[in-house]
Amino acid sequence: MSELSNVSSFPAFADASANYSIDAWQRWILFLDVMRQRAEQYEEHTARKAPHVLDYEAELISDARTFEEPVNYALVRIVPPAGVVIDPLKRPFVIVDPRAGHGPGIGGFKADSEIGVAMKAGHACYFIGFLPDPVPGQTIEKIARAEARFLEIVIARHPEADGKPCVIGNCQAGWAVMMLAAVRPELFGPIIVAGSPLAYWAGVHGQNPMRYSGGLLGGSWLTALVGDLGAGKFDGAWLAQNFENQNPANTLWSKQYNLYSKVDTEAERYLGFERWWGGHVTLNAEEMQFIVDELFVGNKLAVGEIRTSDGTTIDLRTIRSPIVVFCSKGDNITPPQQALGWILDLYESVDEIRSLGQTIAYVVHEKVGHLGIFVSAGVARKEHDEFASNIDLIDVLPPGLYEAVLEPKGDATEHPELVAGEWLMRCERRTLDDIRALGGNDIEDDNSFAAAARLSEINLALYRTFLQPAVKAAVNPSWAEAMRRLHPLRLSYELFGSSNPYLAWVQGAAELVRENRRPAESDNPFLALQEQVSGRIVEGLENWRKMSERIAEQTFNAVYGSSALQAAFGIDTKSNRPPRQAPKSMLTSALVEARTGALRDKIAQGGTLEALMRSLLFVGKAREGADERGFEMIRRIRREHQDASRLNPSEFKALVREQYYILDDDEAAALAAIAPMLPNDIDERRAALDILRGVLEASGALTEAVAERFQHVTELFDVGKRQEAASEPTRIPTRTTPRNRSA
Structure with missing residues (x-):
């Protein structure tokens, strides 16, 4: 209350109070109106046959629903906006967005984006997106074959280009791109995986709580149950809910408060992001089960334990293209350990990387969050702009492990005329110890996750044997659709929509407020008090999050770190080697x-x-x-x-x-x-x-x-x-x- 004590007199106090009350009430009405627009935007977006958030005109090139093995994916060419010149000799870029609960387009939803900076550098751009509902029977493997065909089409369209396409895989699309590149390496130029988890067990004690979720829920049986309750479809809103749960302070307070406190200027940015965040999609239950069993809980990708239907082992060491890994210390969804730990799982030394002819470069941002890796304009203008401008440099680097270091181009830079943008990219040689220095698991940690993976297999088998038949018999498509409509995340949009008659007055009231807007002065003490209250709420929610994460980690370690449980699951706790390591050939x-x-x-x-x-x-x-x-x-x-x-x-x-x-x-x-x-x-x-x-x-x-x-x-x-x-x-x-x- 110290801010209020600074008011010198009662009239000044009363005046400040009246001004703040009017401002607060007007902001509340404008806030409700933004929520109404958000709901209308949600309804309009979900009603589209092919919803996306691309900020560019796109030309359909190939629809995978027409393939012999149909899937709900499509390849589009991004039409360059006026003034953008594409160089036919430069390699094309192909951006693949994640199908992790939300719809496509985040890689190009504004000018300062992955697509925007690639076109600015003169590269033709293509985008691989998807529809909200999967084709019955589609699998992760069928999607990979469709994406391989897309790349064949792009290559055929650019016979004069200076190299094979540069492919960017965002988040979950990153592991999909890496799997495809391991099986069809001839289709790829440089590969950029941004915020992509590849080593799912890795992390640091006291951080990265999401990796414990599978073990604390008893494994992937719950994934199978949700898929069965969805009549064979897994609702992506549950994945979005998992992301929301990682930051309760932002989910429950900060995101909405930031809009309320800056409603005069924040509405457009808020609505732009919510258009993507609210575009939930579904996956076939089989697709989601593969992702959880093989990747999230099983952690099989980095150690070569995933096989295709014809028995082909997916070994990331067979990738011939340079790999650029972009991650951030501020990312609590895909921390650097999960983005880079696969390198430690696959290789014993940098000499082994060189002997196999692989080039791996990584960039570790200091603070940007998970979504900022794809949506931040600052990241697009710096990191992604440098990747696009210097992709040929990365392509001809000698085999080895590098860290890409970006320095501002200033007056002290020698030969600035040789620097393409505002940043100077330098690729410095690194060793595996540099990755280990970021932190990661020890043998005991890996043994605990191996025990959780084994329990997951047992629980899934028990569920499929005793419960799954009854669940499937009780669920029909209509009931499953009704349950999807009632998901809390969808309700948070629809409650403010046209179906709610109690908010019919909001639009008219908001127009009236805009005509008579009276914002409080920036030095109003009640505004300072408002910020203080908000800060206390955020602090309380943050403390709750930290306590919950600490309990989750302690519970996981107590249960799965038990030597008795590990022995019962056949895990050799006396070995000095990790329980799962990529075999040598x-x-x-x-x-x-x-x-x-x-x-x-x-x-x-x-x-x-x-x-x-x-x-x-x-x-x-x-x-x-x-x-x-x-x-x-x-x-x-x-x-x-x-x-x-x-x-x-x-x-x-x-x-x-x-x-x-x-x-x-x-x-x-x-x-x-x-x-x-x-x-x-x-x-x-x-x-x-x-x-x-x-x-x-x-x-x-x-x-x-x-x-x-x-x-x-x-x-x-x-x-x-x-x-x-x-x-x-x-x-x-x-x-x-x-x-x-x-x-």
Whole structure:
């Protein structure tokens, strides 16, 4: 009450009170009117045959309901708005939105979005969306096959593009994209998974309570029950409810209070988001059961335990495209541990990542929440804009693990003309210890989750044997539809709609208020008191959340951490290895050995271009990474250099990787072979060395270690001496006979 004590006199107090009362009453009426608009928007959205929230005109390209195995998915081309020029030589982008309770379109529901920044960078954009209701009999595997066909269509539509499509998978779509890329790697260019859970057990003690839900509910039997009560359909509103439950302060108070307190300016933003948030969809019960059993509770994706109907193992190590993982420390739905933990499950070292030819880059935002990863304009203008502008840099990075670091482009940036946007992207090499440093499970934690997964299997089997037949017999489609209409989240919209006669006066009253709006002054003490009260409510709800999460974690650990329960489920608690780890393949090791042997035969093969790439990679090792300025110089070399311009991007990428592996396998022999690969003419050698120096200096002054390596390369180029061609042995030509290279 300290704010009120600052009022100097009773007349001032009375005046402030009257002004605040009028303002508060007017805001309340305007708030109710926004709720009315929200309900009308909800009714209009759900009445559409193909509801979405895309802010762009879209052209239907392919409807998967017409496929031999029909599913409720469709591929559309985003029509560029006026003034946006698409470069036909740039790879297309394909954005896949999550089917996690809400409808499609969040990846492009405003100009500053994934779609918006990709088109601004000159890329054609496609969007894979879905209808509210599934096709009877559709499964996750059938959806994957439909999405593969969509990518085939996109590739065929862009034969001149510089590479295969860049595919963005948001949230739940991320794991779907990764699964498809493991089975059909030839369809993909770079893959960006944003806020996507891939290691579902991972987390940090005292945080990430959502991972305990499956165990505390007794496993996936409840998922089967909800699907049966829905007559074979799982209501996505329950998934949205799970998200709401993670932040009761925002769900029960802050979101509505923020609108009420700023109703004059906040309505448009609020309605824009609610249009998507209220667009609940359904899934087939079989689809949802697969997601919970195989992913959420079973955590089988990262360890290669998911198999397709024909027996194919889904192994993420077979993905050939660069993978960009975007996550945030402020995300309580998909924390960094769940977004990145799959790397620790699959690989024992970065050397293993390199040996398999994989490139993985990650970005960890410090504070943005889960939805902000997809909807935040600031994130779109920074992270997603940089991904779109530098996707080719990511595509040609040598195999390994990197962290993409973004720094503002300022006056101190050297060669700013080589930086595409307002941020400078630098990809720095990382090790698995850098991911471990983010936190994660120990052996005891994994044993507890393994016990929860085993109990889930038992409870599901018991439910299917004893209860499921009776539930299915008691439920009919009409009853199931009535239950969906009565879901609390749907009622929160419909109660303010046209079906409620008690709110018929709101629209007229709101118009009258707008004509006579009298907002309180910003220094009104009652406004400060209002903020104080709101803060106390938020604080109380936050304390409740923290207490509930603490109890949930303690309960989970007490039940599933029991050595007796784990022993009963056959979990080896004395082993020092995690209960589930991706198996190693002797075939993969043999293939790596065979490739290494073949590369040794190519050490001395090549011309000036190969020598330049090998030299650049050798010197670049001292930098432990690369940034977009150096790549822009490489891009210009590729356009202007006679040899490089003959290669398409896939061939150029293959050349870079081939030279990387040659150098990595036998550095001494690879360096010794550089001189014979160069032309005899000293001026041509000097020109090649100048190109190399320009690429290296584009990223800034050469450090001592880099300069030392560059000096070594200078000696290999032998530009200080003019050698007589006649006295030299026959050399390999500047450009070897074109070879058939593939990415």
